[in-house]
Amino acid sequence: MTDQLFFAPLEGITGYIYRNAHHEYFPGITAYMAPFLSPYRERSLNEKLFRDVLPENNKGVPLIPQILTNHAEDFIWTAGALNELGYTEVNLNLGCPSGTVVAKHKGAGFLEDTWQLDRFLEQIFEKTNCKISIKTRIGVHSDDEWDELLQIFGKYPIETLYIHPRLRTDFYKNTPNKEAFSKALTGYPGEICYNGDLFEKKDIQEFRKEFPEQNLMMIGRGFLKNPALHRMYLWEEEPDKWKIKEFYDRLCSDYSQSFSGEIPVLYKMKELCIYLLPLFSNHEKYLKKIKKANHLSDFKIVFQNLFREQEILSDL
Numbered sequence: 001m002t003d004q005l006f007f008a009p010l011e012g013i014t015g016y017i018y019r020n021a022h023h024e025y026f027p028g029i030t031a032y033m034a035p036f037l038s039p040y041r042e043r044s045l046n047e048k049l050f051r052d053v054l055p056e057n058n059k060g061v062p063l064i065p066q067i068l069t070n071h072a073e074d075f076i077w078t079a080g081a082l083n084e085l086g087y088t089e090v091n092l093n094l095g096c097p098s099g100t101v102v103a104k105h106k107g108a109g110f111l112e113d114t115w116q117l118d119r120f121l122e123q124i125f126e127k128t129n130c131k132i133s134i135k136t137r138i139g140v141h142s143d144d145e146w147d148e149l150l151q152i153f154g155k156y157p158i159e160t161l162y163i164h165p166r167l168r169t170d171f172y173k174n175t176p177n178k179e180a181f182s183k184a185l186t187g188y189p190g191e192i193c194y195n196g197d198l199f200e201k202k203d204i205q206e207f208r209k210e211f212p213e214q215n216l217m218m219i220g221r222g223f224l225k226n227p228a229l230h231r232m233y234l235w236e237e238e239p240d241k242w243k244i245k246e247f248y249d250r251l252c253s254d255y256s257q258s259f260s261g262e263i264p265v266l267y268k269m270k271e272l273c274i275y276l277l278p279l280f281s282n283h284e285k286y287l288k289k290i291k292k293a294n295h296l297s298d299f300k301i302v303f304q305n306l307f308r309e310q311e312i313l314s315d316l
């Protein structure tokens, strides 16, 4: 059983520009999951909905689109449209912890309404033509919710159950609940993919030691910190800092073509650097300067200096 690594959806970060460049510079991801599409009830407002997943924007990139809704009709309609675009699998988001999403009983907020969730799943599995996978947390307030959720999920032919074993109330704090994950391994009949806090090669290795049968893993922030993590883990490739520099130069150039004005590009590059820079020795002073940069040209100078003067940390 070869290990398969999926790139987790990161809304606002891993849009098609990021995915295309990542796939070109660091191939080997089994599939990228796109950040959620949130269909409006009023379908005439849906013009921009599919932009991120249009096939012409994702040529050659293995992609699973994700839908965030608690209306079965909206899910079925959106999945149908995605199927027409050529997608054979769509993912349901049951993990988003954001206050505005949860208040509408969507994302992780939907996990609280188990009766409604069950009816929703019944309808979408009956009326959707493509495969449906689910990305979920283990509950909203308490670990005790997990048993019932697993029992509900077990009733449906879910393609893959992606489990991020945290509660909604954890957001990204605390550590993933491995006991809850084990429960799914023994109590849930279908295919499972683990997600959560695999930041470095040694984290993946430790996880595999603990769960020798579990070869599907999904990684988000770990790939933002080290875009070559899968290649280091799967093929023992040595990290190459200049390749990462080329990747970031390409992102900067693609964002510059897509956004209007340099400020949104600068903000985007700063956001990416917050995740990436801890990969490097003595990165703090560079990050400080990058955060203070007011122009893209200032950013580029500090970024170039980081690569010239520092190395990728060796204990990854």
Ligand SMILES: Cc1cc2nc3c(=O)[nH]c(=O)nc-3n(C[C@H](O)[C@H](O)[C@H](O)COP(=O)(O)O)c2cc1C
Residues within 6 Å of the ligand: 008, 009, 010, 011, 012, 013, 034, 035, 036, 066, 093, 095, 096, 135, 164, 195, 196, 197, 198, 218, 219, 220, 221, 222
């Ligand atoms: C900025 C950000 C945006 C995210 N956007 C999404 C999203 O659109 N859909 C989703 O299912 N999860 C989303 N997540 C959750 C991640 O996909 C993933 O489950 C989480 O980061 C835990 O995995 P990691 O520890 O490997 O990063 C987001 C997380 C972050 C930090």
